[in-house]
Each structure stands twice: as C-alpha cells, then as structure tokens.
Amino acid sequence: MPRPSMKDQRSEEILDAYLTCVARFGLEGATQERIAAEAGVKRPLLRHYLGNKDQMIDALADHVISSFDLASDVIGAELAALDTPQDLVAMLFTDRGAHDPRYLLAWQALAIAVADHPHMREPLLASMQRFLTMLQNTLARIVPSAPTVQINAVAQGISALFINADSFTPLGPPAAWRAETQEAAMLLASTLTSHTSEA
C-alpha cells in the first residue's frame, strides 16, 4: 500500500555524488550544497536518505571501505590465475577499466579526518591491511620460496605505488610518471624471481 521506496537507489546515487565531491574537494569541502548539485537533487533529500552530517560521513566511510574490500576480493580472485609477480603488476596497472581513483582519494580524505572521527581509524586500517594481505597471499602462492619479509615488502611497495598513481590524478600528472610508477612496481616484482636475498 505504500509508495515504493527509492531508498536503496537514491542512497547509492547520493553516496556516489558524495564520493565525487570528497575526492575533489576533500571531506570538509564536500558541502551538502555541492553534493546535492552533483547528485541532481534538493539538499533536504540528503538528510532524508543519509541523515545528518556525521551520519553521512559514517555512511561514506562504510561505502568506501566496503567498496575497497570488495575490490580487494575481486582483484584477489583475478590474481588467482596468474603465475608470475610481473603478471600481477601488469594486471593491477593495466586492467584499470573497472578502477575508479575516487575511492582511494576518498580513502585518504577519510584517513586525514581520523583525528576528528577516531572510530574510523580501525576500519580504515583494516581495509588497507586486507588489500596488503591479499597481495601478500598472492605473492606467497606464486613464489613460495621467497622469504616472508621480502614478500611483505614487495606487497607494501606495490600497494604504495598503486595508491600513489591515484593520488596524482587531480594534478594531471605527466604520462611518464605513470609509466615509471608501473615500471617501479615491475622492478619490485622482479626481485622475487631473481633470488637476491641479500639485505
């Protein structure tokens, strides 16, 4: 008997607009006016669907973190078919059709805001750790003979390079930077195959 609920759909749309604004203006720069304009709705609708400002931040954090976790799982599944660390890097850096830099930019914006929202610290750390663990497990499977410390270092390094590439996107970086970043990830991966285990 009630009017059909748009809650799921509208919430998604508004969260996506919120994500866009946070990636572009930072967390405190993502005002309700901007979000509403980006989503193409009136401002009171934000409150109707996502609640007040703090609730909106929590909703965004949940969205970003769960999307990040999902991406980790999806990437992990894709990497299950690969045989060399270099293939892993190639997959991460070239198969970017599905990859959206807004998520990592928003992740960083939320990380900065942890000082004011301490409860977000653990989930944010956990989501990054999940990504790292996925890389570690994949590398450990591909190169079982490699020492754990090296596996972890390579995983951390590839992750950092992956994140760094997204961080630069608002600047419109020179194409060479991206190529060099990918090549750096390749070099890191190659240290696992050419067994040079001298610290």
Add this chain to the structure above:
Amino acid sequence: MPRPSMKDQRSEEILDAYLTCVARFGLEGATQERIAAEAGVKRPLLRHYLGNKDQMIDALADHVISSFDLASDVIGAELAALDTPQDLVAMLFTDRGAHDPRYLLAWQALAIAVADHPHMREPLLASMQRFLTMLQNTLARIVPSAPTVQINAVAQGISALFINADSFTPLGPPAAWRAETQEAAMLLASTLTSHTSEA
C-alpha cells in the same frame, strides 16, 4: 621612527599554523578560526599579515613549494657523499629528524585543490619533478651503467614510497608498514646494483 615590523616573524608563525591545520583538516577544513587558534593570535591578524583567503592559499602554496624545493636541494647535497643506492634509501628513511610530514600532507591537499586553483598546478608539478630529478641525478651518478628508464623507475618508486609513508601518518599506521615501506625502497635500490636488465 616607526614601530618595528613583526611582519617576517608573524608571517612565518601564521604560515606554520596554517600548515599544521591544512595537514590535519585539509585545505577547506583549515578555517581562519582554527589557524588563529593554532597560531595563538586573533583572527584579524591573519588578514593583516597574509591577506584574504585566496592570498593566504597562495602564500601557503609558495611556502610549501619553496620548502619542498629547499628540502630537495638539501637532500641532494647530503646524497652527494654516498656511494650506493642502498645508502640513499637509508639516508632518506632513517635520517628523518629534520623531516616534517606536514609538508607532504599539505602538498597533497593543495594538489587536490588544483581543480579550483588551476594556477597552482604547474608549480606543484615542478616541485615534485625537482625532487624526482634530484633522485635521478643521484642514482645516475652512483650507478652510471644503469639504463635511464630503470633509473627513472627507481627514482619514481622511491619517491612514491617516501610520500606514502607520510600519507599514512594521520592514521597512526602499524610500525610494520613503515619497515616494509623502507624495505621495499631498499629492494628497488638493489635492482640497480644487481644488473638484471630484463623488463
């Protein structure tokens, strides 16, 4: 005959407080109230010394960029005495007494704001390129036999890892991450000494 000018000193103090706030709250979260409180002065003094909001942003950008450039030069000079890429990494990641993560956090905050302040794009890119070039030149001097593409990749990688370490500081990251990041930089450096020039 006039009262002595505090302009240089006060401007420095206020810019430092501004830097602190931008690193902590992002560019749009660094309100004049917070900056004034951080600097321990009344709000109108910000305007007196640094001008209006846009002028303050420009002043901060100049400050961050010139500090970054200076750091590049200083680090470049320190690296002039080293003989191996591993020493370079050790110097960058352990000799951090003088290194202040606020600068790179503010640099990233300014980079995000380039969408609204397009004139900052080139100076920001140039300052990062200066850092990269310094690393490239140092590596090229230490390992002259290495191919340019590999030099550039290692420089880009070490730079990304260096930046990444600072990006995580607001989160209070686990100590292992920092160690792994440094180890990843070490692995990258080591690819220049063990000559494995297979892509």
Add this chain to the structure above:
DNA sequence: TAATTAATTGTCACTTATGGCAATAAACTA
C-alpha cells in the same frame, strides 16, 4: 614629549552551511 608607523583588537555586515520541520505530491493497495 610629540610624531609616526605598525601591531593588535573589537565589531559589524554579508555569505555560506547545517538542522529541522511542515506541507505537498506521488504511488500503491484495499
């Protein structure tokens, strides 16, 4: 001591951002 210049503060107007709620419109069902 008087003059000069800058530092510092108080205060106002204007804009932007947020919270909240009442009222209306729309879709569905009994």
Add this chain to the structure above:
DNA sequence: TAGTTTATTGCCATAAGTGACAATTAATTA
C-alpha cells in the same frame, strides 16, 4: 475512491566563515 506510506520540496532558525574597517595600543625616533 479513500487511505497509507514515502518522496519531494519550501522554508526558517541557527551557527560558522569571511571581509572589512575603525579604534586602540605599542614601540621607536626626532
């Protein structure tokens, strides 16, 4: 068609942020 629930909008109160300027205080020198 009437009733019910939700979507959607308009509106207002309050707070926060910024710009601007007048007034006051302080330090220096002639």
